[in-house]
Amino acid sequence: MSTPVPSSIDAALELLKGGDYIADRSLATVLYLALKxxxxxxxxxxxxxxxxxxAKVLAATLKRPLIRLQCYxxxxxxxxxxxxxxxxQMIEIRLAEAQGVHDRGQLAADIFDERFLIxxxxxxxxxxxxxxxxxxxxDELDRTDEPFEAYLLEVLSDFQVTVPExxxxxxxxxxxxxxxxxxTREIHDALKRRCFYHWVDYPDLKRELEILKVKAPGASERLSRQVVGFVQELRKLDLFKAPGVAESIDWATALSELNALDLDPRTINDTLGVLLKYQDDIQRLQGSEAAEILRKVKSDIAAQPLG
Incomplete structure (x- = not known):
């Protein structure tokens, strides 16, 4: 049995939290309005x-089926x-012919039946x-081309599709x-107008720590603080692809699997491939730059302990 949609912004926050998704209030607000x-x-x-x-968390917490269209x-x-x-349909035609059915209109009606619709x-x-x-x-609508995007307008306007037959x-x-x-490209205004919009930004340090506590529970608090501090510093650099929250979780999990209790330059160099996905970014960070960032992170943590 499905769960009712949240009746308030606070309920939307709790719904997401129940699915281990640590959201900020702005996301909970627009989600509540979209559902309402x-x-x-x-x-x-x-x-x-x-x-x-x-979407995955909503499907799990609301107990609804998740139907995913991966765009490309x-x-x-x-x-x-x-x-x-x-x-x-061809098998049906052959069977009809074998049974002596020659009424083309009836045959067309038979084969263009919902039984044969995928x-x-x-x-x-x-x-x-x-x-x-x-x-x-x-998912990832920007990967499609504009003709398909235009086709979505009928679906999102009236929640209907036309099957000619x-x-x-x-x-x-x-x-x-x-x-x-x-x-990766701009989505047309006509489609955006049919939606409520939210920009999902990188979390601040405190919220990212909360996320790691839930998603990478094997990492110690000390290691998690160093991971988050290091990743937050990387996002300030002009990298080809800055690490997202998913990479923070992967890195913290990988480090805990290696029994790391504390970040050090060698461990960072050995595991940068978990955090960064482009060789140019990895080469830039390996060695002295990573060590310098780590020194800054540890200094910041020492100066401002998290309460």
Whole structure:
């Protein structure tokens, strides 16, 4: 049985926290409004800041099905909405011919029946579900091209799609829609206007520590503070790809698996591949620069102990 949507901003915060998602109040506010008013939530931000996780947590905490449309260049209607099961249709035609059926109109009606319809994520999200309206995650929309983005307007405007052979299929219950973008290109205003918008930023030091406490419980408080301090300093640099929260969690987890109790230059050099994903960034940090950042982080921690 599904859980009711939150009735307040505080309830939205608690809902996310119940799924181990440490959110700030601005995200909880826009999420509450999106759920209350039945509007899609459009989340933009750097990769690894937790945009996709919002939909996963909602599905888990609200006990709803999660239907994910992973976007990519060249995504089309057949992959995103529906297609016909041509092999089964051909078998049906052969069987009809063997039985002496020659009424083409009747045959066409038989083979273009919902029995032969393969429901891809968008159409599946409009279908009835016993658990209630599903969570539809349209992930990394910026990877698609503009024609597909334009196609989404019908879905997000009226929550319906048109299958020429069957007509218009409208959602019996409006799905909860979360759209994410890494902002590799701008999404058209017409689509954004149909959504509530939230920029998912990197967390501040205190909130990132709370996240590591939940997501990387094996790391000691001392190590977690050093990891977060180091990562926060890296985000100030002009790197090709700054580490996101996901990388902070991975690094803290990896370090705890290595039984590290304290960051040191050698450990950092040996594990930078967990934190950074581009060789140019790794080469830049290895050695003296990483050591200098670590000295600053340890000095800051000593000067301002976290209360």
């Amino acid at each position: 008013l039945g509007r899609p939530l459009f989340c933009e931000g750097e990769a690894g800041v937790g945009k996709t996780e919002i 260049e060249g995504l089309d209607v057949n992959s995103a909405v529906y297609e016909w099961n041509y092999s089964r 429901r891809r994520p968008l159409l599946e999200a409009l279908s009835p579900h016993a658990e209630g309206a599903p969570i539809l995650l349209i 069957l007509g218009t299929i409208k959602a019996a219950e409006t799905p909860i829609v979360i759209i994410t973008s890494n902002r």
